[in-house]
Amino acid sequence: MNNTPLVQLENVSRIYQQGKVQVAAVTEFSIHLQAGEFSVLCGPSGSGKTTILNLIGALDEPSLGTVRLEGRDLAELGRSALARLRRDRIGFVFQSYNLNSVLTAFENAEFVLALQNIPSAERRKRVMDVLGEVGMAELAERRPDELSGGQQQRIAIARAIVSRPAIVLADEPTANVDSATADAILDLMERLNREQGITFLFSTHDQRVMDRARRLIHLRDGRLEHDEVRG
Amino acid sequence: MQIVSFALRNFNRSRTRTWITIGAMAFACAIMIFYASLLEGWLAAMEKNGVGMDLGEFQVHAKGFRDDPDLYKRIGDEENVLARLGENGFVAAPRLYASGLVAAGNASSGVELRGVDLAREQLVTSLDQHVWQGQWLDDQDQEGVVVGRKLARILALTVGDEVVVVAQGADGSTANELFRVRGILQSVAQGVDRSGFFMTSATFRRLMIVPHGVHAIVVKRGLAGEDLDTATTRLARLLPVYEVRNWRQLQPVLARLFNMSDISLVIMLLITYAAVGILTLNALLMSVFERIPEFGVMKALGFSPWGLFAMIVVESMLQVTVAVVLALGAGLPFALYFSRHPIDFSRFVQSSSTIAGIAFDARWYCVVTVNSVVLPILFLYLVASLAILYPALKAAMLKPLSAIYHR
Numbered sequence: 001m002n003n004t005p006l007v008q009l010e011n012v013s014r015i016y017q018q019g020k021v022q023v024a025a026v027t028e029f030s031i032h033l034q035a036g037e038f039s040v041l042c043g044p045s046g047s048g049k050t051t052i053l054n055l056i057g058a059l060d061e062p063s064l065g066t067v068r069l070e071g072r073d074l075a076e077l078g079r080s081a082l083a084r085l086r087r088d089r090i091g092f093v094f095q096s097y098n099l100n101s102v103l104t105a106f107e108n109a110e111f112v113l114a115l116q117n118i119p120s121a122e123r124r125k126r127v128m129d130v131l132g133e134v135g136m137a138e139l140a141e142r143r144p145d146e147l148s149g150g151q152q153q154r155i156a157i158a159r160a161i162v163s164r165p166a167i168v169l170a171d172e173p174t175a176n177v178d179s180a181t182a183d184a185i186l187d188l189m190e191r192l193n194r195e196q197g198i199t200f201l202f203s204t205h206d207q208r209v210m211d212r213a214r215r216l217i218h219l220r221d222g223r224l225e226h227d228e229v230r231g
Numbered sequence: 232m233q234i235v236s237f238a239l240r241n242f243n244r245s246r247t248r249t250w251i252t253i254g255a256m257a258f259a260c261a262i263m264i265f266y267a268s269l270l271e272g273w274l275a276a277m278e279k280n281g282v283g284m285d286l287g288e289f290q291v292h293a294k295g296f297r298d299d300p301d302l303y304k305r306i307g308d309e310e311n312v313l314a315r316l317g318e319n320g321f322v323a324a325p326r327l328y329a330s331g332l333v334a335a336g337n338a339s340s341g342v343e344l345r346g347v348d349l350a351r352e353q354l355v356t357s358l359d360q361h362v363w364q365g366q367w368l369d370d371q372d373q374e375g376v377v378v379g380r381k382l383a384r385i386l387a388l389t390v391g392d393e394v395v396v397v398a399q400g401a402d403g404s405t406a407n408e409l410f411r412v413r414g415i416l417q418s419v420a421q422g423v424d425r426s427g428f429f430m431t432s433a434t435f436r437r438l439m440i441v442p443h444g445v446h447a448i449v450v451k452r453g454l455a456g457e458d459l460d461t462a463t464t465r466l467a468r469l470l471p472v473y474e475v476r477n478w479r480q481l482q483p484v485l486a487r488l489f490n491m492s493d494i495s496l497v498i499m500l501l502i503t504y505a506a507v508g509i510l511t512l513n514a515l516l517m518s519v520f521e522r523i524p525e526f527g528v529m530k531a532l533g534f535s536p537w538g539l540f541a542m543i544v545v546e547s548m549l550q551v552t553v554a555v556v557l558a559l560g561a562g563l564p565f566a567l568y569f570s571r572h573p574i575d576f577s578r579f580v581q582s583s584s585t586i587a588g589i590a591f592d593a594r595w596y597c598v599v600t601v602n603s604v605v606l607p608i609l610f611l612y613l614v615a616s617l618a619i620l621y622p623a624l625k626a627a628m629l630k631p632l633s634a635i636y637h638r
Contacts, residue, residue, distance in 0.1 A: 059531055059632040080535050087533020098528040098635065102244050114233045115533050159532070 004071045006166060006199055007033035007056050012065035014051050014222075025051040026222040028065070033201060035166065038193045041203045042210050043219035049203035051222075053169045056201065057090050058082045070166060087115050091160030091198075093170035097152040099144040099159075105151075106131065106140040109158040116163060130162045131155075134188055150181030157185065161192060167199040174206050186212055234538060238545035245518065249550060252514040256554035256611060259507045261562030263607035267496055268566035268597035269574075274492055275598045279357075281485050284419040286478045287324075287355045287449030288459070289466055294474050296446060302329050302401055305444030306473060312448060313351075319469055320453040324351035325445035327435045331398030331406070333428060335386040342382065342428040344398060346435025355451040358416070358429075365390035365414030373434050375413030379427035383415045390414065396428070400440040408438055500607060504614040512618040515547055519622040526626050527634025540627035547619040548612070555608050563604065569597040 014026040026048040033039060041049040054060040055067050058074050067074045069089065077085060086092075099108045106127055113123045131137040134154040144152055153173060160168045170189070174182035190212060192198050202209055210216055218226040243249060282288060291312065296304040306312060309325050316323040327346030332339055349370055353359050359367040368377055378388060388394065392412045400406040410430070418424050436442055452462050459477050467475040479486035519526075526539060534542075573594035597603075 054632055057531070059635075080537070083530065083533050083535040083538075086531060092531055094528070094635075098524075100525060100528070102240055107240075111529075112532050114236070115538075117233065 005032035005068075006035045006037075006070060007031075007201075008066070008068040008071075009052070009055070010066045010068075012052075012055060012062045012067060014048075014055060014060065015063040024222055026055070026062075029222070029224055030065075031217060031224065031227070033167075033199065035199050036193070036197050037215055038190065038200050038213060039202070039215040039217060040210055040213035041201065041217050041219060042205055042213075043225070044205060046221075047219040048222040049205075049219055050171055052219075053171050053201065053203050056167070057092060057169045058086055087112060088163065089166045091163065091165040091168040093153070093156050093160045093168060093173050095172040095175050097144070097149075097156045097176075099152055099155055101144050104141050104143055105136055105147065105155045105158075108144070108155055109140075109162050111159060112163045126162055127158075130158045133161075133192070134158045148181075150177045150184065153177055153181070153185055154188070157188065157192075161196075161198055164196075165198070167201060170200060170202045172204055172206070173202060174204065174209055179208075182206070182208055234541045234545055237542050238549055241542075241546055242549055248514050248517065252511055253550050253554045253557065255510050256507055256551060256615070257557035257561065259503050260554060260558030260607050260611050261565070263500055263503055263610070264558060264562035264604055265566050265569075265597065266499060267603035267607055268599045269569070269595060270492060270496055271600050271603045272570070272596040272598040274489060276596065277485070277488070280419055281482060282478045284356055284358050284361055285423050286481050288452055289321075289450040289463065289475060289477050290481060291323075291448040291450060291466070291470055292446065292474045292476075294472070297474060297476065300328060300446070302399075302439065302441070302446075305441075305446055306448060307444045309445045309448065312470060312473070315469060316448070316450060316466075319465070321466065322354045322451045322453050324348050324355045324449050325432070326352075326447045326449060327432055327439070327441060328446045329398055329435070329439050329441075331396050331428070333382075333386065333394050333396050335388055335392060335394045338386045340382060340385050341426060342378075342396075343422070343426045344396070344435060344439070345427060345429045346432040346439075346441075347429055348432045352449075355449045358419070361417045361419060362414045363417040365412065367414055368429060368431050369413070370431055370433070372413060373431070373437075374409070374411050375430075376410040376434075377414040377416060377427075377429040378412060379416055379424040380418050381424040382426060382428065383412070385425075388412050388415065396438065398439065400438070402440045404440065406438050406440070496606065497610075500610045504610055507611070508614040508618045511547070511615055512621070515543075515619055515622045518546075519543065519626050523626075523629065523634050523637040526629055527631045527637065530629065530631035531635060536627040540623045543623040543626055544616070544619055547615055547623075551612055551615045555611065558608070558611075559604070562607075563599065566597040566599050566603070569595075570599055571596075 009029055009031050012026060012029045013024060016023045016025055029052065041052055043049055051060065055062055056069070061075065069085065074082065109131060110123055110127045113126060128137060131140050134157055136151060136154050136158060139147060139151060147155065173185060177185065186209060189200055193200050204210065214230050216228040217224065218228065291306065293304045293306050313323050313325065325348050329344040331342055331344045333342045347368065349368055362377065363380060368375055376394065386394070390412055394410050394412060396408055396410060398406040416423065416427065450466065459479065463475060463477045529539065573596045575594050577594065
């Protein structure tokens with residue numbers, strides 16, 4: 001059995017230059033995530049949650065330290081290799097959904113599979129299966145502007161999981177939806193984690209999300225404050 | 232194929248801008264197809280006047296004749312030469328030349344006497360179809376001559392007038408004879424217009440006491456599509472004891488004018504398309520900038536930098552292709568119409584105007600050629616490719632995170 005953590009962050013710091021001032025978004029942060037976890041990065045605004053998600057998702061580079069995904073040091077990968085890694089191993093759920101407005105729900109969910117050059121028939125089957133999983137099969141031909149916020153977030157989740165990634169990174173997934181929709185989305189993610197073994201890492205300060213997490217990683221001012229693993 | 236599929240989906244997302252850009256490209260391309268066809272037509276008319284009326288495609292002379300035209304420097308075995316040319320796929324006609332003086336009434340003028348083999352000459356030039364007044368020569372009419380248009384004006388000649396020719400015959404005697412003007416040519420070329428004095432070769436031989444030989448053999452390619460230089464080399468090898476020149480060598484000024492015309496077309500293409508290129512660049516830049524967050528998400532989801540570059544290039548090439556189809560639909564019928572109905576500039580251009588010594592035809596026809604259609608299209612693709620390079624590279628180099636949050 002492979003004991004290599006899915007995600008390894010070792011002494012990671014991320015410092016941004018804002019004009020003449022340097023701002024440390026994350027400072028000497030270390031953490032390991034195992035496959036199958038359902039974890040939450042929590043903390044107040046500006047505590048570095050989104051920055052850590054971006055670093056794990058290969059969207060940003062650390063100023064110091066090392067980020068590894070499935071044992072691979074991301075700093076050693078070029079732009080194209082990072083693009084392939086994001087395409088094949090990482091699913092993203094953005095706070096503001098970020099669906100493509102000219103594509104239908106089906107096409108948005110299909111996007112990553114198309115990039116992977118999956119044959120059309122298999123793509124259709126997998127997308128319809130996933131849209132069924134998130135309860136959006138009947139709205140597959142609608143465009144984002146014809147869907148509610150919750151429905152758009154479900155499509156974003158479908159897009160994130162359809163390629164069977166190693167990890168789904170979800171940035172404030174319940175921030176823009178009502179309570180009922182938030183509960184439904186969390187139910188869905190919990191079920192996908194439980195039944196399909198997909199690893200989820202959220203950033204949030206929503207108590208409902210924190211209540212469901214099996215691991216809470218508390219952040220403050222860009223530093224690890226407390227790592228709480230629940231039974 | 233996914234790249235094309237993504238590009239197709241984006242094609243019509245900003246309809247007004249897309250169709251304005253396509254419209255501008257189509258308009259410019261259609262105009263350039265028409266202009267290039269008009270230029271081809273103008274060049275064809277010049278070539279017809281210069282080459283098809285007078286020079287012929289090639290001329291064969293006895294060595295030294297070109298540098299020092301002399302009544303005695305003749306091709307002695309012309310029938311043998313003509314037969315060999317015919318066997319090798321060339322069409323040819325012999326000519327005789329001499330200098331003389333022509334008088335009519337109180338006026339006189341130096342002329343170039345030209346003896347023409349009527350049956351063969353019409354195979355290499357179409358001078359016989361270029362008579363302005365009267366008729367072309369006739370073998371049965373030994374007194375009849377045809378003169379250039381300007382010469383007729385200088386001597387105040389009209390059809391039917393008598394003219395006296397004085398020259399020195401090949402035997403040293405004075406050649407002196409009365410002729411009657413049978414026809415006056417349309418404007419052909421400066422030399423022909425000013426001093427062309429045409430008669431049958433039999434009349435010439437009798438007048439100038441030249442029983443044998445010819446001064447020039449005018450040759451035309453029999454093989455369709457054979458390159459001029461290749462045919463010149465072949466001809467020179469076939470007739471090594473004679474001087475062989477093609478029309479570009481015989482009329483270097485005209486040849487340069489033709490080369491310059493190609494350059495002028497390219498310059499016109501560059502100027503016209505530069506304006507289109509700026510418009511296209513602006514539209515494409517706007518299209519890229521307003522989609523930066525979307526590109527960021529696409530990259531976050533795994534779209535490769537070069538995939539994005541290719542998608543943007545394909546998007547613009549799709550626009551160019553639609554523009555080309557529209558341009559062909561508009562420009563080609565326009566050019567084809569004017570290939571049958573000339574634009575008449577005769578109000579503004581004198582009938583005897585010449586360029587590089589060749590008569591300038593005041594009626595401009597379009598001639599639609601592969602070149603006149605393909606060149607504007609290729610240039611449009613080239614300019615659009617250059618215009619898209621910067622926005623596409625910019626999109627390819629975007630960092631996904633900064634692109635997603637770009638405002």
